[in-house]
Amino acid sequence: xxxxxxxxxxxxxxxxxxxxxxxxxxxxxxxxxxxxxxxxxxxxxxxxxxxxxxxxxxxxxxxxxxxxxxxxxxxxxxxxxxxxxxxxxxxxxxxxxxxxxxxxxxxxxxxxxxxxxxxxxxxxxxxxxxxxxxxxxxxxxxxxxxxxxxxxxxxxxxxxxxxxxxxxxxxxxxxxxxxxxxxxxxxxxxxxxxxxxxxxxxxxxxxxxxxxxxxxxxxxxxxxxxxxxxxxxxxxxxxxxxxxxxxxxxxxxxxxxxxxxxxxxxxxxxxxxxxxxxxxxxxxxxxxxxxxxxxxxxxxxxxxxxxxxxxxxxxxxxxxxxxxxxxxxxxxxxxxxxxxxxxxxxxxxxxxxxxxxxxxxxxxxxxxxxxxxxxxxxxxxxxxxxxxxxxxxxxxxxxxxxxxxxxxxxxxxxxxxx
Amino acid sequence: xxxxxxxxxxxxxxxxxxxxxxxxxxxxxxxxxxxxxxxxxxxxxxxxxxxxxxxxxxxxxxxxxxxxxxxxxxxxxxxxxxxxxxxxxxxxxxxxxxxxxxxxxxxxxxxxxxxxxxxxxxxxxxxxxxxxxxxxxxxxxxxxxxxxxxxxxxxxxxxxxxxxxxxxxxxxxxxxxxxxxxxxxxxxxxxxxxxxxxxxxxxxxxxxxxxxxxxxxxxxxxxxxxxxxxxxxxxxxxxxxxxxxxxxxxxxxxxxxxxxxxxxxxxxxxxxxxxxxxxxxxxxxxxxxxxxxxxxxxxxxxxxxxxxxxxxxxxxxxxxxxxxxxxxxxxxxxxxxxxxxxxxxxxxxxxxxxxxxxxxxxxxxxxxxxxxxxxxxxxxxxxxxxxxxxxxxxxxxxxxxxxxxxxxxxxxxxxxxx
Numbered sequence: 001x002x003x004x005x006x007x008x009x010x011x012x013x014x015x016x017x018x019x020x021x022x023x024x025x026x027x028x029x030x031x032x033x034x035x036x037x038x039x040x041x042x043x044x045x046x047x048x049x050x051x052x053x054x055x056x057x058x059x060x061x062x063x064x065x066x067x068x069x070x071x072x073x074x075x076x077x078x079x080x081x082x083x084x085x086x087x088x089x090x091x092x093x094x095x096x097x098x099x100x101x102x103x104x105x106x107x108x109x110x111x112x113x114x115x116x117x118x119x120x121x122x123x124x125x126x127x128x129x130x131x132x133x134x135x136x137x138x139x140x141x142x143x144x145x146x147x148x149x150x151x152x153x154x155x156x157x158x159x160x161x162x163x164x165x166x167x168x169x170x171x172x173x174x175x176x177x178x179x180x181x182x183x184x185x186x187x188x189x190x191x192x193x194x195x196x197x198x199x200x201x202x203x204x205x206x207x208x209x210x211x212x213x214x215x216x217x218x219x220x221x222x223x224x225x226x227x228x229x230x231x232x233x234x235x236x237x238x239x240x241x242x243x244x245x246x247x248x249x250x251x252x253x254x255x256x257x258x259x260x261x262x263x264x265x266x267x268x269x270x271x272x273x274x275x276x277x278x279x280x281x282x283x284x285x286x287x288x289x290x291x292x293x294x295x296x297x298x299x300x301x302x303x304x305x306x307x308x309x310x311x312x313x314x315x316x317x318x319x320x321x322x323x324x325x326x327x328x329x330x331x332x333x334x335x336x337x338x339x340x341x342x343x344x345x346x347x348x349x350x351x352x353x354x355x356x357x358x359x360x361x362x363x364x365x366x367x368x369x370x371x372x373x374x375x376x377x378x379x380x381x382x383x384x385x386x387x388x389x390x391x392x393x394x395x396x397x398x399x400x401x402x403x404x405x406x407x408x409x410x411x412x413x414x415x416x417x418x
Numbered sequence: 419x420x421x422x423x424x425x426x427x428x429x430x431x432x433x434x435x436x437x438x439x440x441x442x443x444x445x446x447x448x449x450x451x452x453x454x455x456x457x458x459x460x461x462x463x464x465x466x467x468x469x470x471x472x473x474x475x476x477x478x479x480x481x482x483x484x485x486x487x488x489x490x491x492x493x494x495x496x497x498x499x500x501x502x503x504x505x506x507x508x509x510x511x512x513x514x515x516x517x518x519x520x521x522x523x524x525x526x527x528x529x530x531x532x533x534x535x536x537x538x539x540x541x542x543x544x545x546x547x548x549x550x551x552x553x554x555x556x557x558x559x560x561x562x563x564x565x566x567x568x569x570x571x572x573x574x575x576x577x578x579x580x581x582x583x584x585x586x587x588x589x590x591x592x593x594x595x596x597x598x599x600x601x602x603x604x605x606x607x608x609x610x611x612x613x614x615x616x617x618x619x620x621x622x623x624x625x626x627x628x629x630x631x632x633x634x635x636x637x638x639x640x641x642x643x644x645x646x647x648x649x650x651x652x653x654x655x656x657x658x659x660x661x662x663x664x665x666x667x668x669x670x671x672x673x674x675x676x677x678x679x680x681x682x683x684x685x686x687x688x689x690x691x692x693x694x695x696x697x698x699x700x701x702x703x704x705x706x707x708x709x710x711x712x713x714x715x716x717x718x719x720x721x722x723x724x725x726x727x728x729x730x731x732x733x734x735x736x737x738x739x740x741x742x743x744x745x746x747x748x749x750x751x752x753x754x755x756x757x758x759x760x761x762x763x764x765x766x767x768x769x770x771x772x773x774x775x776x777x778x779x780x781x782x783x784x785x786x787x788x789x790x791x792x793x794x795x796x797x798x799x800x801x802x803x804x805x806x807x808x809x810x811x812x813x814x815x816x817x818x819x820x821x822x823x824x825x826x827x828x829x830x831x832x833x834x835x836x
Contacts, residue, residue, distance in 0.1 A: 019753065023777055096776055102798070108787055110797045113775065117809055200809055221639065221810050242832030249834035335437065344828075357531065357827055358514055359441055369526055369830030378835075379528045379826060380520070391535055391618055392639050393811040396826040408797060408814040409775055410762075412787030414660030416667035417796075 001183055007191040010146055011198030013176040014119040018144035021177050022116050026093030028171050029140055033089035036167030037082040040132065043163055044078050050159035051128065058152050070126040071153055081132045081160075084383075088136045091382040094400045095142040098409065109411040114404045116142030118200040121192050123148045123214060125206035128156035134203075135164050135178040137385050141403035144177050146199065148192060150206075151184035158182070193218040203398075205386055223394055223402070225387045227313040228258030228341040230371045233330040233356070234274055235347035236267040242368055243270075243346040244278050249370040250344065252285050256315045258387060259342050259364075259374040263310060263320045265330045268294070271323045275299050287317045294323040310337040327352050331359055338362060340389050342374040363389055363396035419601055425609040428564055429616030431594040432537040436562035439595050440534050444511035446589050447558055451507035454585030455500040458550065461581055462496050468577035469546065476570050488544040489571055499550045499578075502801075506554045509800040512818045513560040516827065527829040532822045534560030536618040539610050541566045541632060543624040546574035552621075553582050553596040555803050559821035562595050564617065566610060568624075569602035576600070611636040621816075623804055641812055641820070643805045645731040646676030646759040648789045651748040651774070652692055653765035654685040660786055661688075661764040662696050667788040668762065670703050674733045676805060677760050677782075677792040681728060681738045683748045686712070689741045693717050705735045712741040728755040745770050749777050756780060758807050760792040781807055781814035 021029075040047065051073040058068050094114050101111030120143045122134045131147055138145040149157040161180035168175050181188050193202050193214055202222045204214045215222050232250050234243045250261035266275060271294070279299040282289060289295075290305040302321075309320040310333070324330045327345075334343055344366035345356040353367045364374040374397065376384025381399030388394045394402035439447075458465065469491040476486050512532050519529030538561045540552045549565055556563040567575040579598040586593050599606050611620050611632055620640045622632045633640050650668050652661045668679035684693060689712070697717040700707060707713075708723040720739075727738040728751070742748045745763075752761055762784035763774040771785045782792040792815065794802025799817030806812045812820035 022779065104796065104798050106791070106796060108791055108796070113783075115779065118779075239832065245832055245834055246830075253835050346832075361440065361533065361536075362825065364826040364828060365531075366828040367830065368832050369828045370834045372835040373524070373526055373828055373830075373833065374826070378522065378524060378526070379828075380522050391823045395823055405809045405813055407780065408782040408792070410782060410784040410787045410791055410797075412664075412785065412791075414657065414663055414764075414786050415791065416663055416788045417671050417790040 001185065003183065003185055003187040004191055006183065007188055007195065010179050010181065011119070011195045014144040014146050014179060015198045017174040017176040018116065018118045020174055021139070021142050021144055022095070024142065024173060026095075028173060029093070029142070030089040032139060032167045032171035032173050033085050033136055034167075035170040036132070036136070036164050037085040037089075039163035039166045040078055040082045040085070040160070043159070044075060047073055047078060047156070047159045047163075050155040053155045054153055061152075063152060067126055067152070071128065071156070073128060073156060077129060081129045084133055085136045088140050088383055091140060091400060093140070094404050101409075106415065107412070108415050111409050112406040113409045114401075115407050117403060117405055119144045119146065119198055120403065121146045121148070121199045121202045121220070123189060123192070123202065123204045123206070123210070125150040125210065126153055128153045128160055130205060131157045131160040131180065132164070134385060137383055137400060138403060139177060141400045143403055146179050146181065146192060148181045148189055154184055189214070190217065193220055196220055203386060221393075223386070223388050223398060224390060225258065226389050227339045228260070229262050229311070229313050229337060229339040230259060230341055231263050231265055231334050231338055231343045232261050232371060233265040233327070233334070233343070233345045234267060234270060235327060235345055235349060235352055236269040237349040237352070238270060238274070238346040239348055240270070240274055243274050244281065246344065246346050246368065246370050247278055248281050250372055251282065251287060251319050252317075253370065253372045255317050257372070259371050260315070261319065261371050262313055263322065263337065265333055266295070266321065266323050267327070267330070268323050268325050271295070271298060275321070282319060285317070287319055289319055289321060291321040292323055295321045313339070327355060331356070334360055334362070341387065342366065342371045344369055344371050363387065419603065421601065421603055421605040422609055424601065425606055425613065428597050428599065429537070429613045432562040432564050432597060433616045435592040435594040436534065436536045438592055439557070439560050439562055440513070442560065442591060444513075446591060447511070447560070448507040450557060450585045450589035450591050451503050451554055453588040454550070454554070454582050455503040455507075457581035457584045458496055458500045458503070458578070461577070462493060465491055465496060465574070465577045465581075468573040471573045472571055479570075481570060485544055485570070489546065489574070491546060491574060495547060499547045502551055503554045506558050506801055509558065509818060511558070512822050519827075524833065525830070526833050529827050530824040531827045532819075533825050535821060535823055537562045537564065537616055538821065539564045539566070539617045539620045539638070541607060541610070541620065541622045541624070541628070543568040543628065544571055546571045546578060548623060549575045549578040549598065550582070552803060555801055555818060556821060557595060559818045561821055564597050564599065564610060566599045566607055572602055607632070608635065611638055614638055621804060639811075641804070641806050641816060642808060643676065644807050645757045646678065647680050647729070647731050647755060647757040648677060648760045649681050649683055649752050649756055649762070650679050650789060651683040651742075651745070651752070651761070651763045652685060652688060653745060653763055653767060653770055654687040655767040655770070656688060656692070656764040657766055658688070658692055661692050662699065664762065664764050664786065664788050665696055666699050668790055669700065669705060669737050670735075671788065671790045673735050675790070677789050678733070679737065679789050680731055681740065681755065683751055684713070684739065684741050685745070685748070686741050686743050689713070689716060693739070700737060703735070705737055707737055707739060709739040710741055713739045731757070745773060749774070752778055752780075759805065760784065760789045762787055762789050781805065
C-alpha cells in the first residue's frame with residue numbers, strides 16, 4: 001500500500017465532505033446520529049464477532065488483561081455507545097449560532113457566527129467506543145473526521161465504521177464525512193499529522209507518550225491533554241469538615257482519572273487539625289501516603305516523599321502531601337509541579353479564594369470543590385471529546401464548542417468606509 | 419554571542435515576568451502605559467537621533483525608498499505612537515473578566531475567567547511603531563513580550579524599548595515584561611519560535627514569505643495572517659447603486675491593505691447593468707481591470723485575466739473580475755481562490771444573504787458592506803495586533819481578547835462528587 005497516496009486521498013475526501021457537512025442542517029445531522037445509534041444495536045452480533053477477532057489476536061500477542069478489557073465490546077457497552085449517540089443528537093446544534101451582534105457607530109452590525117473547524121483527525125488507543133463517540137461529536141459540530149484507532153482494535157473499529165457509514169447514508173450525508181484509516185502502518189499517522197492542507201486539527205487521545213510524540217511531530221495544530229497532576233490546597237481558614245470531605249473525595253472517588261487529586265497541600269497552621277483525621281480516612285480506604293518531613297511528623301506510617309513524588313501522576317491509591325507556609329508557597333508549588341489541569345483551594349477566606357482563582361494558571365481552578373468535578377458533563381457541556389491542558393483555542397473540558405470556531409459576520413446596507 | 423544561551427535567558431526572564439504581569443492590577447498596567455506614552459514624547463530627540471542611524475545605514479545598504487519611509491520616525495509619528503498607548507490604557511482590562519457563571523444541577527457554580535496567554539513572541543519588519551503598539555497590547559492583556567524587529571530598525575527599536583522600560587519601572591512592573599532582542603543574528607528567530615517551554619504563542623507581522631517561513635519552522639503555536647485575497651460578489655438581486663458603491667469603495671479606498679477587494683465576482687444576469695458603470699468609475703480612478711472573457715465583452719479596455727490573477731493579492735490599483743452563474747459558482751470560486759480573509763455579498767435577497775453568511779468560510783463574511791471594514795477598530799475591538807486567517811483560537815481581527823485565554827472556574831461550598 002502506498003501510504004502517502006492513500007492518506008492524501010483520505011484527506012482530500014475529508015476536505016470535500018467537510019464542505020458539505022458545514023452546510024448540513026441540524027436535522028440531517030441528528031437523523032444520521034439516530035440512524036447510527038440504531039445500526040449499532042441492530043448489528044450487535046456482527047460487532048461482537050469482529051471484536052472477537054481483535055480479542056483473539058490480542059490474546060495471542062500477549063496484550064495485558066487491562067487492555068483486553070478496554071478492547072472488549074459487550075452488549076452493555078454497545079448499548080452505552082448507542083445511548084451516547086442519542087444524547088449527542090439531543091444537544092443544540094452549535095453551527096450557525098450568532099452572538100454579540102451589535103451596531104457600530106459607522107452603522108454596520110458586527111457579530112460572530114460559530115462554524116465548524118473543518119477536518120479533525122483523531123488518534124486513539126484500544127477502546128473502540130471512541131470511534132463512535134468522537135465521530136458523533138465531530139459530526140454534530142459539522143466537521144469531517146479521520147479516525148485512526150489502535151491496531152489492536154482494527155476489526156472492531158471497522159465494524160463500527162460500517163454502522164456509521166450506514167447512518168450517514170440514511171441521512172443523505174457523504175460517507176466520507178467519517179473515515180476510519182484502514183491500515184495499521186504507523187506511517188499513516190506520520191502523514192496524517194502533517195497534512196496541513198486537508199486537516200485542521202489533531203486530537204490525540206491516549207497515553208502521555210503517544211500524545212507527546214504526536215505533539216512533537218505534528219505540523220497541524222494539536223488539541224492535547226497531557227497529564228493531570230492535580231492539587232488541593234487546604235488553606236489555614238478552611239472549614240475542617242469541608243476540607244476533609246473535598247480532599248478525600250478528590251483522591252478516592254476514582255483513582256485512574258486525570259482530574260484525581262495527586263498532591264495535597266496543607267497550610268501549616270491547620271495541618272495538625274486536619275491531617276490526622278484525613279490520614280485515617282485515606283488509610284481506611286487503602287491509600288498510601290507520602291509526605292514531606294512535617295507531614296510525616298504529624299501522621300503515622302507516612303513514607304517520605306521525594307522530589308519525584310511531586311512530579312508524578314499516580315493514577316493509583318497513592319497521595320503525596322506537603323505542608324506549606326501560606327497560600328503563596330502553595331501557589332509556588334503548583335506553579336512548579338502542576339500540569340495545569342485542575343487545582344482547588346479549600347478556604348473560608350474571601351481574599352485568598354479570589355487570589356487563588358486569579359493566580360493559579362490551570363484549565364480549571366476551583367474553590368471548595370472536589371477536583372473530580374472537572375469534566376464536560378459536570379460543567380454542562382453535554383459531552384466531552386477530552387480535556388485540554390493547552391492555552392490556545394480550547395482549555396479544560398472540550399465539548400462541541402471546542403470543535404468549532406467563530407467567524408466575524410458584518411451586516412450593512414451598502415455601507416462603505418469613508 | 420552564544421545565541422542559544424542568550425535566547426534561553428530572554429525566555430526564562432519573560433516567563434518569570436509573565437507570572438508577575440498576570441497578577442498586575444489594571445491600574446499598574448495603565449500607569450505603565452501612560453508613563454511609556456509620556457517617555458516617547460519626552461525622548462523625541464533621542465528617538466530621532468537613533469532612528470537617523472538606522473536611516474543612514476539603510477541608505478548605505480540601498481534600502482528601497484518605500485522601506486526607508488516606513489522606517490522613518492517623525493515628530494508626528496512619535497505623537498501617533500504615544501496617542502496609541504494612551505488609547506490602549508483607556509480600554510477595559512480583559513484579565514480576570516468572569517463570564518457565563520451559572521449553577522449546575524450538582525450545586526457547583528461553573529464559569530470562565532479570562533487570563534493572559536503568558537509569553538508572546540512578536541516578529542516584525544521595518545516599522546518601529548510596532549515595537550510600542552505590540553508591547554502595549556501585550557502588556558494590557560497581562561502578557562510578557564519578546565520583540566524581534568527587523569535588523570534595519572535595531573537602533574530605533576532599542577530607543578523605543580528604553581522608553582518602555584522606563585514606563586514599566588515607573589509602574590513597579592518588571593522591565594523584563596517587554597524585551598527587545600538585541601542581536602540581528604537570524605538564529606535568534608530560529609530559537610525563539612522553538613522555545614516551547616517559555617513562549618506560548620508567536621505572532622509574525624510582515625510579508626507573506628516571512629510568515630510562511632515562521633509557520634513552517636515554529637514549534638510554538640503561531641497566530642498568523644497570510645494574504646488577503648478578498649472578494650465581493652454582486653448577486654443578481656443586488657441594489658445596483660449599493661453594488662457599485664460597495665465594490666468601488668472596497669477596491670479604491672486604500673490599495674495596499676489586506677482587506678482590499680482583489681477579485682470582483684458578478685452574477686451573470688446583473689453584469690450588463692452593473693459592470694459598465696463600475697468599470698468607468700474604476701478607470702477614472704486609474705484601476706487596471708483584468709476580466710474573464712464575458713467581462714471583457716462587456717467593458718472596454720479590459721485585459722484578459724489568467725489563472726494567476728485569481729490567485730493574486732495585488733495590493734495595487736489592479737482588479738480581477740469574473741462573471742459567474744449564480745451564488746453557488748461564486749462560493750465555489752471563493753472556496754478555490756480566497757485566502758479566507760474577508761468576503762462580501764451585495765444582495766437584496768434574504769435567502770442568498772443567509773446562504774453566503776453560512777457557507778463562506780472566511781474570517782469575516784459580510785452582506786452589503788465594503789470589505790474595508792474588516793478591521794479591529796471598525797469592529798469595536800478597540801485595538802488590533804493583526805488579522806488572523808487561522809481557524810483555531812483567534813480568527814479575524816485580533817484585539818486584546820485574542821491575546822488572552824479562558825480558564826474554567828468552579829465555586830462550591832464543600833461539594834464532592836457522588
